[in-house]
Amino acid sequence: MKAILMEGSKAVLKEVAIPKLNKGDVLVEMKVCGLCGTDIEKICGQYTASQPILGHEPAGIVVESMSDLVKPGDRVFAHHHVPCYECYYCKRGSPTMCPYYRKTNLDPGGFAELFRVPAWNVERGGILVLPNNVTFEEASFIEPLATVVRSHNRVGLTKEDSVLIVGAGPMGLLHLLKAQETGVNNILISDVSEYRLDFASSLGNVIPINPVKARVEEIVRGNTEGRGADIAIIASGSPQAIISGLNSIRKGGKVLLFGVPYKGTILDYDVSNLLNNEISIVSSNAAVEEDTREALRLISERRLNVSRLITHKFSLEEFNEAVRIAKQGKAIKVVITN
Template identity: 45%
Template sequence: MKRVKAVFVKREGGGVELRDVEVPTIHEGEILVRMKACGIDGTDIEKAYGKPITPPMLGHEVVGEVVESKSPEYEVGDRVFVHHHVFCGKCYYCLHDSYTMCPLFLKTTIEPCGLAEFFRVPKINIDRGAALKLSPNLSWEDAVFIAPAACVLKALRRVDFKAGDTVSLVGVGPTGSLFIKLLKFLGAALVFVADLSEFRLKMAKKLGADIVINPIQTDFGEICRRATDGIGVDIGILGTPTAKPIQTLLQTIRRGGKICIFGAPEKGEKV
């Protein structure tokens, strides 16, 4: 049996390690994919540092090429984006739009993980539409942004974002950058951004943010209120992996406005 490389969380003490594993055997209705690119997101970093809040597999923003298929829907050579988890669509949580709370969600995943040379996509994932065929014009590097961009779009729907809204954002990491791009594309009137990193603030401006602020140097809330005739922004987004800046964000939001806590604070952290 051919053996290939895959990256796993170390069993003790945090960190990651490269292991030799067997190429997964696929069954009826499944596909085998050669990984072409895989994003690294915040949950992967948490696992690498020994602080996992999700299952310990690595790599789920993954795209690749089908090299074996036992599904009539896919052929060898198809370019696909694969989501690692799927929901049932029938339970209480699914019917209330809380798909990640579905009991099926964490029971479904690709094998052995996304950060592997080859991975198996189970039949349940195929049946639930978790393998999307990609346009030949879309690069592998761009395609790995499908998953994080989808998360950002879902968050904006949750807070009922509409064209013409004003928005404040604290934290300009990779996800914060996606928020800026999508907010401007979808018609945000003003996007205010706060971060402690001058490099990230310059990047935010380049991506289309209207006003960028270092909150240590300038009062972020005052700037947002002044630019909105004293009202404050319609929506505030916390894009940091800690809840500590939430007071800074709250000072920017108008009465009746909405807040999106998008980052994943450490377990036990209090607001």
């Protein structure tokens, strides 16, 4: 079968053996797998967490099952990282810090004609059967939307909040859609790309800001009675994005660190501002099964229209072209189909 694997510092399409199943494992035929920014960071050597396995937003059809939980023919989403739910971290509200969380993964990854979902994941709810009204393309958004759901819960976002989203890429736009679904009326979003800002504007109920053309903090304060945003969501890993959010937050506000910083990121920021203004920094890393179930519910109930974020589709054979297009910033969500 065909699969995209990391070979040194390159992503390569290779012929590999079909994964063999052990007790409890499930074999899935990939239909759609989203290309995530973290996949690109792994290819570029910039990702600071996890093993270099590519493809973690897959949806497909079960072709073989060694588990009683799913059967051949089921249409499913599969989660790549699943915690134990029993350790110190899991029992104290930090399941993504579980020492087992990143030890399991899809084999050989989501960008493959067939991939194995390990029994560990299956037994702990890491595979979800899709309702008939959810397409494979929509299901490929379950994992990224789940990370947004978890992050909004961690920061306590409510419809009364004013929100600044820094970064209008696919994840920033998922934050926008989820904030809109929550009922937030005062949403601002910043990005240096006019293409992405225009796309964000097409989703409605948002004030776009290009930091090249205007000072983000001034626009934010001008739309929050001079206070600053209640919550700043940093959907980018760049240090400029983080500082932009810190400078745009109100006293007593919260900054949500969501985008993965590049290796060696250092901020030029006066930390005394955090204490003097009681600014809270909340980080959110990945998602767990309660979040994937909620993401599927939101999609299946049509609370969010995620598929409209897809602008480009490529085959496995076209993977490197997909990466090139995504890196150019001339796409919103890129998906790989099989």
